[in-house]
Amino acid sequence: MTGKQMKIVLQMVSGYGGEFKTWRLPEAKADAYTDMDFYVEMAQLAEKGKLHALFMADTPALVNDLTNETPMHSMDPLIAMTSVARATKHIGLVGTFSTTFNESYNLARHLKTLDVISHGRVGWNAVTTSTPATAANFGTHLKSSRERYGRAHEMIEAVQGLWGSWGEAAYLHEKEAGQFADMSKIKPIHYKGNYIQTAGPLPIPPSEQGQPPIFQAGPSSEGIRLAGRFASGVYANPFTIEEARDYRNALRESAVAHGRSADDIKVFTGFMFTIADSKEKALARRRAVLEFDKEELDQRLSYLAAMVGLNFQGIDPYQPLPKNWLKLAQPNPYDPRSPRALEVLKEGYSPVDTLAHGVINYHPVVIGTAGDVANFLQEWFEAGATDGFSIVPDLAHDGVSAFVEQVVPILQERGIFHEEYEGATLRENLGVPYQYGIRNED
Amino acid sequence: MTGKQMKIVLQMVSGYGGEFKTWRLPEAKADAYTDMDFYVEMAQLAEKGKLHALFMADTPALVNDLTNETPMHSMDPLIAMTSVARATKHIGLVGTFSTTFNESYNLARHLKTLDVISHGRVGWNAVTTSTPATAANFGTHLKSSRERYGRAHEMIEAVQGLWGSWGEAAYLHEKEAGQFADMSKIKPIHYKGNYIQTAGPLPIPPSEQGQPPIFQAGPSSEGIRLAGRFASGVYANPFTIEEARDYRNALRESAVAHGRSADDIKVFTGFMFTIADSKEKALARRRAVLEFDKEELDQRLSYLAAMVGLNFQGIDPYQPLPKNWLKLAQPNPYDPRSPRALEVLKEGYSPVDTLAHGVINYHPVVIGTAGDVANFLQEWFEAGATDGFSIVPDLAHDGVSAFVEQVVPILQERGIFHEEYEGATLRENLGVPYQYGIRNED
Known part of the structure; x- marks a missing residue:
């Protein structure tokens, strides 16, 4: 090249x-x-x-x-x-x-x-x-x-x-x-x-x-x-x-x-x-945008759960998922963004922060x-x-x-x-x- | 008003x-x-x-x-x-x-x-x-x-x-x-x-x-x-x-x-x-434009003749028409611009200068x-x-x-x-x- x-x-x-x-x-x-x-x-x-x-x-x-x-x-x-x-x-x-x-x-x-x-x-x-x-x-x-x-x-x-x-x-x-x-x-x-x-x-x-x-x-x-x-x-x-x-x-x-x-x-x-200036600041901005619409945030959380084969009901979406849950998770083969979503969750980001990474945007995303x-x-x-x-x-x-x-x-x-x-x-x-x-x- | x-x-x-x-x-x-x-x-x-x-x-x-x-x-x-x-x-x-x-x-x-x-x-x-x-x-x-x-x-x-x-x-x-x-x-x-x-x-x-x-x-x-x-x-x-x-x-x-x-x-x-600055200068400009295309000028002269019921063959189109010709002239009722064309000819303008007045333009015209x-x-x-x-x-x-x-x-x-x-x-x-x-x- x-x-x-x-x-x-x-x-x-x-x-x-x-x-x-x-x-x-x-x-x-x-x-x-x-x-x-x-x-x-x-x-x-x-x-x-x-x-x-x-x-x-x-x-x-x-x-x-x-x-x-x-x-x-x-x-x-x-x-x-x-x-x-x-x-x-x-x-x-x-x-x-x-x-x-x-x-x-x-x-x-x-x-x-x-x-x-x-x-x-x-x-x-x-x-x-x-x-x-x-x-x-x-x-x-x-x-x-x-x-x-x-x-x-x-x-x-x-x-x-x-x-x-x-x-x-x-x-x-x-x-x-x-x-x-x-x-x-x-x-x-x-x-x-x-x-x-x-x-x-x-x-x-x-x-x-x-x-x-x-x-x-x-x-x-x-x-x-x-x-x-x-x-x-x-x-x-x-x-x-x-x-x-x-x-x-x-x-x-x-x-x-x-x-x-x-x-x-x-x-x-x-x-x-x-x-x-930092990844945390970029994530904070995207979190703020997600939080403009709590109802849609809930919908997106449900969608994220489906992308990785889990159920988020009853969890605190601002906390990282337990490690044993993540072991059970599987990327949904029908959404090509699923492997990336699971990867971010496994890095220890909460479901909300995972969404803030743009994992369900319609293009690859960098937040940072x-x-x-x-x-x-x-x-x-x-x-x-x-x-x-x-x-x-x-x-x-x-x-x-x-x-x-x-x-x-x-x-x-x-x-x-x-x-x-x-x-x-x-x-x-x-x-x-x-x-x-x-x-x-x- | x-x-x-x-x-x-x-x-x-x-x-x-x-x-x-x-x-x-x-x-x-x-x-x-x-x-x-x-x-x-x-x-x-x-x-x-x-x-x-x-x-x-x-x-x-x-x-x-x-x-x-x-x-x-x-x-x-x-x-x-x-x-x-x-x-x-x-x-x-x-x-x-x-x-x-x-x-x-x-x-x-x-x-x-x-x-x-x-x-x-x-x-x-x-x-x-x-x-x-x-x-x-x-x-x-x-x-x-x-x-x-x-x-x-x-x-x-x-x-x-x-x-x-x-x-x-x-x-x-x-x-x-x-x-x-x-x-x-x-x-x-x-x-x-x-x-x-x-x-x-x-x-x-x-x-x-x-x-x-x-x-x-x-x-x-x-x-x-x-x-x-x-x-x-x-x-x-x-x-x-x-x-x-x-x-x-x-x-x-x-x-x-x-x-x-x-x-x-x-x-x-x-x-x-x-x-x-003067009507003569304005006419001179329009004459120059007419003369860019001698063939079209001839066609326009023929059209002008038809507008006033005359035949310009053999005349010098840069000279005013004889008064006795103009007495015979009649505006063509099928072209609403004909009365104006005849009026200009009767003012003593030559056929070319009459065309230079824009008498066959598609709107009323002032040259002056x-x-x-x-x-x-x-x-x-x-x-x-x-x-x-x-x-x-x-x-x-x-x-x-x-x-x-x-x-x-x-x-x-x-x-x-x-x-x-x-x-x-x-x-x-x-x-x-x-x-x-x-x-x-x-």
């Missing part, structure tokens, strides 16, 4: 963080959801830390109960990405846009325009979207996986076709000659698929990176095939290094099977963290110092588990600065994170090839 | 102006189409001149030959509006978004988010879009007017319904109480029309103006009915004061017929201009000094022909500054244009009522 450096993108979630109750912490800005100034400030801080990109996941629907939690997604990724693009110079901007619930022409137009005005910093995370609430917002029902992925392939083809419909050298704007554009290089594509039809052309010149690279996020075999064909980046959600390595290898093989180089696809592993975080990232990276990370602070409002000011310098000192952006575009910074229009698959 | 002041919005077109060959003038920035910094600078200048709003017309298709002309529309109105929103504080942002070629949920989400982050400065020009090229981009054919307007009514209802689906008082974000939102006030709308179905809710709080006001632009009886029901602003394209007054009255009556006040609907008349422009606007406004203007410079690159620095002070001195923005939101500045969700039509 000598000379190789990890890539890091920051998940912005809805403006708070990956823990949906951290908005109640003293450090939080309670109205961050609707404050674009603040959102932009966080992006600028991420750029100061040389993070490769911001990542905005999305589902076009209200998918969680907001009574005491912040939303899972931003008000609108496209508006947020545009706002950030205008206030930054280097950081990439990757957003999720559904292949199912968009019109190809509108989507191609939005993303290419944003790529042009950001000077080549946009990426498109193309996902099929599989929540019934979203389908209902678009007056329909969820389709089968086969249909959703069939449409996803067509959507990416159509969008890339529209992107390429304005020839690379067609934007002349030569006053003297009076030639604004070379219309012989601007042609309709007349795309006719089973799901998508669009004529074009899309009258937008190329950006400095040609067009946005594709990202992908679904771990199914259909997802791996889609990624191998199209994706320059993949968001992965493994819980162990072994799982991560297998998944990354499958993606790399899929790229090769589609006539591409294995290195053309970069895997970003989801990773959550809470950083404090900046050095702990750096160690984790280095271990996974050097084990070949991933090309980089998609980091999610528990709360962005202090988590981004903690990462940028404390973790990044450690990674840089160890030579595993860049000191400066490699190039001007997202493709250059990711180390993936230039592309314009549809790739020739021979 | 005492105490009443006109409203002015600026049409940004594709970043150049309403004349698609002015990009070749020395004053022009040839690559303005793709330079968002420059676009934003022009918007800031318009705000300095207290213009009420920018207006971005749109058709999601390539609708003109770009060989030697600039595009009719911006790369993407949504991206442009967002970029401007982040760099201005007062000016409104009105964009055309098709009721036919958008998904209701996506459109509602984009516009409400932009309204929130601009602090209540967005307007939606809801048009049905009637170009076959656009339909082809969306894999379909143009529908009948009845179907297009049927869908337009449903689209506005659905979008306004989604806007209102997050209750006005639902965004609590109270840390101490731990209440982020009042879910009893956030409800699906389950909209089921013939053309549009959407469930909601849309998880976005109100802006300072509640939600974007609706604009409309179609002059048919269907268009007038749609405007009367929904619109706060209408873009009008009359060529005479009489025509303008009749149209405005029809719109006002339509508002009243839909249970609204006549003053709730503001008419903006399209108006084009070229400003110079800032005073000439101010006089025109005052005359139409005080005649009750319009509530304001949608101004289109021949080239924005010097036309916006000419208008802001020279015309605006004259209008202000005459008391017919505001010295300062009336309020904080677009609705306040337009003088139209607050609205949230769907208006009760009892």
Whole structure:
């Protein structure tokens, strides 16, 4: 791995963080959801830390109960990405846009325009979207996986076709000659698929990176095939290094099977963290967040008990479990987070402190110092588990600065994170090839 | 009309102006189409001149030959509006978004988010879009007017319904109480029309103006009915004061017929201009633009001849027409611009100079000094022909500054244009009522 450096993108979630109750912490800005100034400030801080990109996941629907939690997604990724693009110079901007619930022409137009005005910093995370609430917002029902992925392939083809419909050298704007554009290089594509039809052309010149690279996020075999064909980046959600390595290898093989180089696809592993001066302080913060909602804490304790095959009824969840109980415990094979949960309990942490370790978060978690975080990232990276990370602070409002000011310098000192952006575009910074229009698959 | 002041919005077109060959003038920035910094600078200048709003017309298709002309529309109105929103504080942002070629949920989400982050400065020009090229981009054919307007009514209802689906008082974000939102006030709308179905809710709080006001632009009886029901602003394209007054009255009556006040609907008349120190200098500039394309100039001369029932073959088009010819001339009743064309010819201008007056532009035109422009606007406004203007410079690159620095002070001195923005939101500045969700039509 000598000379190789990890890539890091920051998940912005809805403006708070990956823990949906951290908005109640003293450090939080309670109205961050609707404050674009603040959102932009966080992006600028991420750029100061040389993070490769911001990542905005999305589902076009209200998918969680907001009574005491912040939303899972931003008000609108496209508006947020545009706002950030205008206030930054280097950081990439990757957003999720559904292949199912968009019109190809509108989507191609939005993303290419944003790529042009950001000077080549946009990426498109193309996902099929599989929540019934979203389908209902678009007056329909969820389709089968086969249909959703069939449409996803067509959507990416159509969008890339529209992107390429304005020839690379067609934007002349030569006053003297009076030639604004070379219309012989601007042609309709007349795309006719089973799901998508669009004529074009899309009258937008190329950006400095040609067009946005594709990202992908679904771990199914259909997802791996889609990624191998199209994706320059993949968001992965493994819980162990072994799982991560297998998944990354499958993606790399899929790229090769589609006539591409294995290195053309970069895997970003989801990773959550809470950083404090000491592990105990970080745990105290996470305990405070758990205690905002006693009812949910009880539910989580029950879930934790089930994860390790025990029953916590009648115990004091703030005390370590008796050693003889732990001997009986067994990780639940249906939840890949169970071995880690049992490991933390066996280290002598109480059930509440075990939850405070984030053992039922949806990514691997480090609760500790900046050095702990750096160690984790280095271990996974050097084990070949991933090309980089998609980091999610528990709360962005202090988590981004903690990462940028404390973790990044450690990674840089160890030579595993860049000191400066490699190039001007997202493709250059990711180390993936230039592309314009549809790739020739021979 | 005492105490009443006109409203002015600026049409940004594709970043150049309403004349698609002015990009070749020395004053022009040839690559303005793709330079968002420059676009934003022009918007800031318009705000300095207290213009009420920018207006971005749109058709999601390539609708003109770009060989030697600039595009009719911006790369993407949504991206442009967002970029401007982040760099201005007062000016409104009105964009055309098709009721036919958008998904209701996506459109509602984009516009409400932009309204929130601009602090209540967005307007939606809801048009049905009637170009076959656009339909082809969306894999379909143009529908009948009845179907297009049927869908337009449903689209506005659905979008306004989604806007209102997050209750006005639902965004609590109270840390101490731990209440982020009042879910009893956030409800699906389950909209089921013939053309549009959407469930909601849309998880976005109100802006300072509640939600974007609706604009409309179609002059048919269907268009007038749609405007009367929904619109706060209408873009009008009359060529005479009489025509303008009749149209405005029809719109006002339509508002009243839909249970609204006549003053709730503001008419903006399209108006084009070229400003110079003298009329001769302004004409010289327009002549230069005509002469960029001799072939098209010949075509325009033929068209002008047809407008006044003459044949220009064999004449010197740079010389005034003989008086005895002009006696035989008759304005063509099928082109409402013909009387004005004949009037200019009769003033002794040559056919080329008559064209240089913009007589076949798609709006009334003043070619002259800032005073000439101010006089025109005052005359139409005080005649009750319009509530304001949608101004289109021949080239924005010097036309916006000419208008802001020279015309605006004259209008202000005459008391017919505001010295300062009336309020904080677009609705306040337009003088139209607050609205949230769907208006009760009892």
